[in-house]
Amino acid sequence: MKVGLGLYRHMLTRENYDFARQAGCTHVVIHLVDYFGRSLANAGENQPVGGKYEPWGLAGDPRQLWTVEELKRIRREIEDAGLVLAAIENLDPAHWFDVLLDGPERPRHIENVKTIIRRMGEAGIPALGYNFSIAGVCGRVSGPVGRGRAVSVGMDGPADEVPVPKGMIWNMVYNANASPGPLPSISQEELWRRLTRFLEDVLPVAEKSGVRLAAHPDDPPLPAMRRQPRLVYQPGLYRRLLDVSPSRANALELCVGSLAEMTEGDVYETVDRYSREGEIAYVHLRNVAGKVPHYRETFIDEGDVDMLRILAILKRNAFDGVIIPDHTPQMSCAAPWHAGMAHTIGYVLAALAMFEKHPETFRNFSG
Numbered sequence: 001m002k003v004g005l006g007l008y009r010h011m012l013t014r015e016n017y018d019f020a021r022q023a024g025c026t027h028v029v030i031h032l033v034d035y036f037g038r039s040l041a042n043a044g045e046n047q048p049v050g051g052k053y054e055p056w057g058l059a060g061d062p063r064q065l066w067t068v069e070e071l072k073r074i075r076r077e078i079e080d081a082g083l084v085l086a087a088i089e090n091l092d093p094a095h096w097f098d099v100l101l102d103g104p105e106r107p108r109h110i111e112n113v114k115t116i117i118r119r120m121g122e123a124g125i126p127a128l129g130y131n132f133s134i135a136g137v138c139g140r141v142s143g144p145v146g147r148g149r150a151v152s153v154g155m156d157g158p159a160d161e162v163p164v165p166k167g168m169i170w171n172m173v174y175n176a177n178a179s180p181g182p183l184p185s186i187s188q189e190e191l192w193r194r195l196t197r198f199l200e201d202v203l204p205v206a207e208k209s210g211v212r213l214a215a216h217p218d219d220p221p222l223p224a225m226r227r228q229p230r231l232v233y234q235p236g237l238y239r240r241l242l243d244v245s246p247s248r249a250n251a252l253e254l255c256v257g258s259l260a261e262m263t264e265g266d267v268y269e270t271v272d273r274y275s276r277e278g279e280i281a282y283v284h285l286r287n288v289a290g291k292v293p294h295y296r297e298t299f300i301d302e303g304d305v306d307m308l309r310i311l312a313i314l315k316r317n318a319f320d321g322v323i324i325p326d327h328t329p330q331m332s333c334a335a336p337w338h339a340g341m342a343h344t345i346g347y348v349l350a351a352l353a354m355f356e357k358h359p360e361t362f363r364n365f366s367g
C-alpha cells in the first residue's frame, strides 16, 4: 500500500511535489482539468466546491488534447522530485461531453478518449480516474460546520430543484452559448447503456496501452440529482460496472467517503470485497458524518468511518495501489488545504507504521 497526494492542475509545481515528499508521500495523482482558472466559484486553495448548482467553471479547449510531450514532462518533473505519478484524475468535459450525452460528436469524443489513453500509455501513466456522470459533483453546500468551525462541505437535503442546463455537463460549462433550457432527463437504463458502449469502445485501447480506467462513484451518491439519473450510488452498483466488461483495465477509483455516504451496504464489507478481488486502481480516503442527503465531510480521525479498520482491511488484502487523501475540511491557517492534507497523511502513515511494526494490530482490526 502506497501513500500519495492528489494535486489540482494549478498545484503541479516543484513546491507542491516537495510538500508531498515532506509529508511522507511516495506517489501523486494529478488533475489536468482546470477547475479553477476559468472559474467564478473556486478560489484555488480548496477542493472545487461551486455552489449548490453553480458550475466549477468553463471546460477546456475541445481541440486541445493533452499531448505526449506534456504528459512526459509532468511525469519527469514529478520523478525529479522523487515521486511516482500514479494516475490522472478526470477527463475534461470538453473532450468527451457527447459520450455522456450520446450526442452528435460522440464518435469524435470516443476517439479523443482513446487518444488520451494511448498517450498516457506512451508517457507511462498507469491509471485514468473518471466519473461517468451527467450532473457531476453538485448539490453540496459549504460552511463552518466542521470540527472547530472548520469550513466543510456536505448536503442539507435533496438537490433536484434546478435541472442541469444545456451547455453544462458534470460540473462544468462546455458551451457558454448553448440555448437556454434544461437538459432532457434520461432513464437510469439509458445511462447504463451509455456507460456500456463507452467501456466496450475504450477498454481494448486501455488494455493495449497498460492504462486502467478507474471509476469514481457518484458524489454525492443519490439515485438522481438535478433530474438526471446517477450510476454508482449504492455499493453493489460498483459490481455492475465491473461486470459490464470484466478486464484488468476496468477498475475502480474507490472513494471511501462516497461509499460511506450511501444508504445501503457496509463500507467495511465493500472495501473488503473490492480490494480482495484486486479491482481497485487507487483509493480516495475521506471520512464523513451522516448519509445522503444529510451528511458532511469530516476530518480523517472523526466521522462515522473507522479508518483504522479500513486501512487494516486494505493491508490484510495486500492492496498494493495508492491511497490519497480525498477532501478534508479547511484548517484555519495560511494554507488550509495543505494543512488538511498533511493531517490526513500523518494519520495514514501512523496507522501503516503501527500495522508494520505490530502486525497483531491489523489482524485484530481487520476481523
Ligand SMILES: [Mn+2]
Residues within 6 Å of the ligand: 216, 219, 255, 257, 258, 284, 326
Ligand atoms: Mn472521492
